Amino acid sequence: MYMAIHKNMGRFDRTIRFIVGVVLIGLYFFTEILTGTIGTIALVFSIVLIGTSFIGICGLYIPFQYRTCEPHE
DSSP, rough: OOOOOOOOOHHHHHHHHHHHHHHHHHHHHSSSSOOOOHHHHHHHHHHHHHHHHHHHHOTTTTTTTTSSSOOOO
């Protein structure tokens, strides 16, 4: 059985996630601010942020039926 998952993130939410993800990647690769275990966690988190900003679906929003975009028809 196929269950469609609709986008649940609006443009503002996606933009903020993308910017924060890029900033975290920049801090990891181009400065010594994020290093070690914290740096690795921040790098993984930034990849998740950028990925969800591109697909428009946040997995944490689904169980709470939360959405920041216009409702789908």
